Amino acid sequence: MAILSVEDLSLSFGGLKVLSEVGFAVEDGDIFAIIGPNGAGKTSILNCIGGFYRPQKGKVIFEGSDITRRSPDRRAALGLARTFQNIALYRGMTVLDNIKLGAHAHLHTGLLKGLLYWGPAAREEMALRQEVEEDIIDFLEIEAIRKLPVASLAYGLQKRVELARALAMRPKVLLMDEPVAGMNAEETEDMARFILDIKEERGITIVIIEHDMNVIMDISDRVSVINFGQKIAEGTPDEVQAHPEVIKAYLGEKRD
C-alpha cells in the first residue's frame, strides 16, 4: 500500500513554472529516491509534501487522507519528518535540546504546566530524555557530543544531529534532502548505513533526494527522475539507469 502519494502536483512562482503535474506513490517501508539535475524542482516537491509550499494544483495524500491544505505543524504531528539540504539546526541550543525539540508535536506540556515544571511536565521531560538517550543518541552514536552547542560541531556531525532530530519526531515517513552532500567517503558510508538501519530496524519509509548516484543506486528501492519540473522516469535503480530520457538529461545528447 502506498503510504504517501503525490498526484498531479503543479507549482509556480508567478510566471516561473517549478513543477508541472508531478505524481508518484511511495510504498510503505521503501526507500524512494528523487533525483534530477540542479534546479529540477526536487526540493520543491519535498516542500510541497512538508507543507512549506502550497501547490496551485494537485494533491498530497498521506496514509489515505488528503493533507494538501494542512499546515506544516499539523503534518509534522501526523508523522512527516524532514531533514534539510543546508542544515537547519537551532544554533543556540545543545545537541540534546535540538533532538528533544523534534518530539515537540508529541508532547503535551502547555504554558502553565511548563512554568510550574514539577509534576506532569517533569515526568514528561524525563520520559523524553530516556527515549532520546536510549533510542536515538545511542542508535546514531552521538553520545560524546550531546551536551555541546550544535554551532561548534563539524558539518558531518551536524547532519547526523539533524537526522536524530527528525527521528525524535517519531516519523512514519522521513523526507531527507541531500543527506550526504558535502561529506567525505567515510561519513557518506556511515550515513548510508544509518539510512538503511532506519528503514530495516524501524520500518520508517524514506523519501530521499541525493546527487551521490552511488548511494542512491545502492540503497533505494525505487527511483524517480525529475527534470525541468517534470517526471521523466520512474522504476528500480537498474531500470532508471538504462532509461534513455535519463541518460539524455544527465549526459546530454549527441548533436547530429
Add this chain to the structure above:
Amino acid sequence: MRIGDYKVSYGADEAVFRTGTVRVWMIVLFLAMAVFPFWAGDYLLYMANLTGIAIVAAVGLNILTGAAGQISLGHAAFVGIGAYTSAILITKLGLPFIICLPLSGLSAALFGVIVGAPSMRMKGLYLCIATLAAQVIFEYLFKNWESLTGGIRGINVPAPTIFGFEFNNEFRFYFITVPVVIIVVTAARNLFRTRVGRAFIAIRDRDFSAQLMGINLFRYKLYAFALSSFLAGVAGCLWVNFIKIVTPEHFPLHESIRYLAMIIVGGLGSVLGSIFGAIFMTIIPEVLKSMLNIVSAFSPDAMAYLSPLQTVVFGLLIVVFLVFEPHGLAEMWRRVKDYFRLWPFEH
C-alpha cells in the same frame, strides 16, 4: 574544584542546580538575601526593591526578545499598563493588592496578545516598529484618557496591605519584592526546561524549520507576547505600589530601550542574564552618581562639568561590555565558573 561528579539518573542530569557546590552557594545566596534588609539602610533597600522590580520586567522581555527573538520596543508601555491597572483597581474598586498583582499581569498580557498579533505577518524590524507604535499609543492614552488615568497628574496609591499588615516602607516592601522575584525567576527557568521554552528558541533561530518540526508559530509567538507582558504587568503593579504614584512620564520610550539594554548587557535568552542586566542597569548609574558626590566634595565646581559625564561613562561601559563580551554578563559568569572548575590545577 569539581571532580567525581557522576550522574546516575536522567533526573539528576536535568536538574538546574546540578552539583552540591552549586546548591550550597544557592543556600548562601538565599541566606544573604534574608539577612540583607536587617543590615542595609533605607537607601540600599530602596535600590534593592527597584532592582527586584527591574528583574521581573527584564525576565519578561528576555523571554520575548532574547528567547523567542521578537524584538519589542514597547516593554515600558506594558509595565505602564500593569501599573495603571493596579492603581485603578485599588483606588476605584478598592481591590486588595494580592488580587491586583495577578490582575495587572493579566491585563498587560491581554494587550500584549493584541500587540503581538501582527507577528503572524511581520518579522524583525517591521515587528519592532509595530511594538513602537504600541508604545506611543499607550503613552498617549496614559496622558490623555483623564477620566481613567488622571492625565498628567496621575494616580496616588495607598501603601499595600496584606492580611492587615501594611507594607509602607522600603524595609517591608522588600518582603513582597523578593518572593515575587524568586517565583518569577524559578518559573522562567522552569519554562526553558520544557517544550514551550525550546519552541521559543527554535522560532528565534529558524522559524521556518520550527514550523516543519510541528510548532504552531503563531500560537507560540502569542504565548511569548502574553508571558512577556504578563511579567511586565506584574512589575508595573509592584512598582506603583512601591512608589505610590503613577504618572505618564514614568513609561517613556527610553524606558523601553533601557529594558532592552538590560537583556543585551546581561545576556540574551538567559534568565540569569536578565538578573545580571537588571542589576547592572539599576546599580551602576547610582554608583557613578555616588562617585561624583565624592569628587564634588573636593571641588564644588566639578558637579557642573562631571554630571553630564556620568551618562557618557555609563554609555561607554555598555559599549565596552558589548565589545568584549557580546553574549553578556551571563556568559562572563559562565567563563569565570569554568575557570574555577579545575582551579587550582589549571592544566
